[in-house]
Each structure stands twice: as structure tokens, then as C-alpha cells.
Amino acid sequence: MTESSPTRDPARMPPWLFRTIAGAVAAVVLVVAYLVGSVTLPSLWAKAVVGQLGGQPGNSVPLGMFYGFTFTFAPLLLAWQCRRRRLPKAARVALAATAVVLTIPNLLTLGVMYGGGPTAVDARALWLTEANWFGTWSQIFMLCGAVCAVAGIALGRTWLRRGREVRMLKAAQSRGRGNPGVDAPKAAGAARAAQPGTPDVSGAQAPDSRGAETAHESPAP
Template identity: 55%
Template sequence: MSESTAPRPDDAPGSAGQPGAAMAKRRMPVWLRRTIVGAVAAIVLVVAYFIASVTVPLAWATSIRDQTGGKLGNAIPLGMFYGFVFSFVPVAVAWQAHHKKLDKWVRIGLLVVAVLLTLPNLLTLAVLYGTTGSAADARSIWTTGGANWFGTWSQIFMVAGVVCAVGVIVLGRAWISRGRKIRQIKAAERLVRVNDAAKARAARDAGRAAEKRARAAGRAAEKSARAGSRTNPGTPLGGVRPATTPQNPPSGEGPGTPPDGTPQA
């Protein structure tokens, strides 16, 4: 005989003997899991910071020294370039995140890109004002490698880049606002012209309609007058019948006979 397929009491989902119920009881709380993840992330960030504070300033100082080629004159334009570009562009990119029409993640992405674009200037400031031994070694590399003017000109043009970016943003907003006002004025003038044209067209239509009605009334009056003249043939179009004159006077009265019947001599 085949085995019965009816569910047994031990196979019930909520029975205490099932592994799923035991795993549900042993599941880690959400707050504890988030705490552990946050602690691990913080430890990783701290370790990465210490490693970067030791290696990155030296690597950046060596890169700038190699770009200048050991020539003091090359440090000035290089510092101007890094200072201006990597302060102007990040401010301009970060400003785009204020548009509320953009998606939330797009705005966050713009802010992240802006922060990443400031890394060259942040590395320069870390070398110039760092208190670690690696920062001091990086400054000595610039001093002995002909790049000691790089930091000064880079800082000057950092400020210039931020000021120019803010100025461009302010002027751009003023230009956009002016363009918006001009478009509104033109739209209002166009609406006035359209309304005036509509009124003039309505007046012309009304005049034509009145003229048409007047012509129709004249034709109706003329038609009624003609109908009346056909009904009374002796009546002219004006409707006034002329006085009748006797064609044949009474007997005994001629043209030369006076009213008393006495013939004239």
C-alpha cells in the first residue's frame, strides 16, 4: 500500500521541531546587525585614513615635482592651473545639485563628483599644512625639487577659482532671470496684440453683419413694395394713388360752357 499524503502534525510550519522556526528564533536583531556594520566601516575608514596620511602626501609631492621637471618657473603655472580648475569646476558641478527637478540620486552623484574633483587641492593643502612626518617630507621634496612655489600659487588661484565660480553663478542667475522677464513681457505684448486683433476682427464682423442686415431689410422693403404694386396696379411703388381726372364731362357741359349752362358769346 502507498503511504498516506496527509500532512502530519510534525510537518506543520509552526511546529517547534522545524529548523525554520529555530532559525527564526536565532536571527540577529536589525539594530545589532547595523551596529556591527557601522563599526566595521568606521574601523576601515580610520585605517585607510592613517595609511593615506602616510603615503598620499609623499606620492602627491613626488608627482608635482616630476611635473615641474625640477624647474622653478614651471611650478607657477602648474599651481595656477591646479588651484583654479579644481576649485572652479567643483563649485560649478555642486551648484547643479540644487535643481529640484533632478532625481535625488543624481543630485547626490553630483555632490560626490564635486568632492572628488577637489582632491588635488585637498592634497596640496594636506602637504602645506599637514603636521605628520610624511607631510613635512613632502614639503621638503617641493623645496629641494624646484616646486616650492607651487603651493603658494595654488592657494591663490584656489580662492580665485571659487570667486569666479560664485560670480559666474550669480551672473548666470541674473541673466536667466532677465531672460525670463523679457519672455514674460514679450508674451504679454503678444497677448495684447492678439486681443486687439480679435477685437478688430469682431468689430469688422459686426459691421459686415449690420451692413448685411441693412441690405436684407432694404431688399425686403423693396419686395413688399413691388408686391403691393402688383396687387393695386394704379398704385406706384410709393403706395400713393394719384387723383382721378374726368375724361368725359357731363352732357351739356363742355370745355367752354360755364357751370350755369349758358353758352359763351
Template identity: 40%
Template sequence: MTQGSAQSSGASTPPAREPRTNWGMRIIIGIVLVVFAAIAFWLLSAFLPIWWANTIAQQVGGNLGGGVLLGLIYGFAFTFVPLLVLWQIRHRRVSWAWKGVLTVLAVLLSSPNLLTLGIMVGNSEAAHNAQRIIGTSATWFPQWTMTGAIIAGVLFFIFMIWSLMWSKRGRDMRKLKEQKHAAERDRDELRASVATREESAPTTALPETQTRPDTARNSGSPSASDSAPQRDIEL
């Protein structure tokens, strides 16, 4: 009776309903995030070019040699280092989450060169104002930044080819070592099997020394030298 009532109560219990997805709230949150991203982008595009141009102008100080040197340093460092960070993504042991983190880090590290590029190719009012600031206080900075970036790209390409060749050489060396160890292991196993076979083989007794037939005949019949005195005695 108890089991029947339990079964009937279990059968009458309705299945648990899955919680409904509130798509309306999700859509509202998505729209708010898009609006905030658009406002932030507009503010940054209006503020960052002029801020970056003033920062470079203060560092160069109107010196042509300073603009050349600083442009080379910025162009090379903030191109080569981000490429090195991105180069780590190729490893299989790096998870997708860390690949995303490395990508964001590479973009942040290359932001000085991206800001300079945005100023030089930009068409906004802030970009034009920044171009005038750099043109009067840091004349050669953009050109030599591009030169440093090109040098960094060429050197990184050489480094990439060398790294791939070195990795291939390492894999080939490991493969040769594995083959050598396998050959030595097979040789040791062969020697051990031969030694085990020799130890387990029965020892055969050496046959007794057999007399040769001519020796047996000579031992059974008297020699010619022994029979000669007997004939003399008979005579």
C-alpha cells in the same frame, strides 16, 4: 453552510506577522564598515601626501617657473570646474540623488587642491615628509596653487552674478512676451465679438423720402405766376 465555514475559517486564520528586524546583524555590519573606513583613512593619510608630493616633484622637475605655472593651472582648474559642477545643484529639476552625485563629483575634481592643502596644513609625519619633498623639488607650487584657486573663486563669483542677472533678464523677457500675447489675444477676442455683434444685429429699412410741408403746400395751391394770367382773362 459553506459560507459559514468559510467565514469561520477566515476568522480563525491569524494575521500575518511582520518580519522582525535583525538589529544585531545591522550593528555588526555598521561596526565593520566603520573599522574598514578608519583603516582606509589611515592608509590614505599615510600614503597619499607622499605620493602626491612625488608626483608634483616629477612634473615640476625642480624648475621654479614650472612650479609657478603648474601651481596656477592646478589651482585654477581644480577650483573653477568643481564650483561649476556644484552650481548645477541649484536647478529644481535636479533630483536629490543627482545632487549627491554632483557633490561627490565636485569633491573628486577638487582632490588635487585638497591634497596640496592637506600637505601644507598637515601635522602628521607623512605631511612633513611631503612638505620637504615639495620644498626641494617644487618650491613655488603650493603658493601659486593658492593664487590660482583665489583667481578661480573671484572669476566664479563674477560668473555667478552674471548668470543670475541673465536668468532674471530671461524671466522678465518671457513675462513681457506672455503679457504681449495676452494683450493681442484679448484684442482679437474683442474684435471678433464686435464683428459677431454687428453681423447678428437686424438691418433696419431706410424710411421713404418724405416731402417737406412747404413743398406739399406749394404742390396743392397754384403759384402766383400761375394765377396771374387767370385774373387777366377774367378782366
């Protein structure tokens, strides 16, 4: 009896075609979002920053330090956690999405500082009069946040690896204390083998014992 091969549903879209259409739609959405955002977001972000200063341009320095450091340090740490395979896939996706969202303030700042559109030019002019130091100190502390995040990740990995090594060493020591009879013969054999000119007693006695057993078992003539 032969098994019939499963027939493919002709109405179902092939996976490659679905992925192609989804990628094209996503690309179109991103392009439209970029065009709309480049026209509206720089001006909105510049006004939002000026509104947070409370009429005091000197507050632009600590505000730029806060935005630059926080919204670089936190996204990098969250993005690093996404590589942990122990986490569920949904949790990793949520961490990645949160990391992307947290980078938006710094991306908007960079868009205002280096954008070539008329909206970005107007936003820079507003910052020059109302928040002159915000962009500069924000970029400086973006670099500081990135350096601190990389250093924290490196130190964290070193600390975790050292902790695993200490736990393994303690586990090996506890096993050795729990089974002294198993490790003692091995240690004694290793000590005898390390001494020069010491014959191997176990190997020399083995044939004699077997010969004695054979002589004892053989019948008398």
C-alpha cells in the same frame, strides 16, 4: 468584515538600526582611510608634482596656478548644479561625487602644506628644493577659483531671472495683441474711472433697463 493589520517581519532589521550600523561602518572606513592616506598620500603627491615639472622648478608657478584654480572652480560649479530639482536623483548624486573627486588635488596640496605628520614634513622639504612655488601659487589660485565660481553663479542666476522676466513680458504682450476686444473695454473703463466728475454710465443705466423690462412684461390692468 475587519481588515487584518499587516504584520511586521521579525527577521527584517528596523530602519533606524540599519542606518545606525551603516553610519558606524562608514565612520570606521573614513577613519582608516584617513590614517592610511596621511601616511602615504603626501609623499606620493609631492613626488607626482615634482615629476610633472620636467626638471625645471620654474614650472611650479603655472602648475600651481592650474591646479589651484581648476580644481576649485569646477567642483563649486558642479556642486551648485546639485541643487537643481529638475535633475534626476542619480544625476545629482553623480554630480556631487564628481565634485568631491575633483577637490582631491587641492586637498592633497593643503595636506602637504599644513600636515603635521612626518610624511607631510618630508613632502614639504621635497617641494622646497624641487617645486618651491607650487604650494604658494596653488593656494592663491584656490581663492581666485572660489571667487570666480561665486561670481559666475551670481551672474548666471541674474541672467536667468532676467530672461524669465523678458519671456513673461513678451507673452503678456502677445496675448494682448491676440485679444484686443477683451482688453479694450477694461482700458476704457479704467480711463473713465480716472477722470474726475465723470459719472458711472454703466451703473446708472442698469436700474432703468431692468425697470423698463419689468414694465414691458407686466400685464395691463
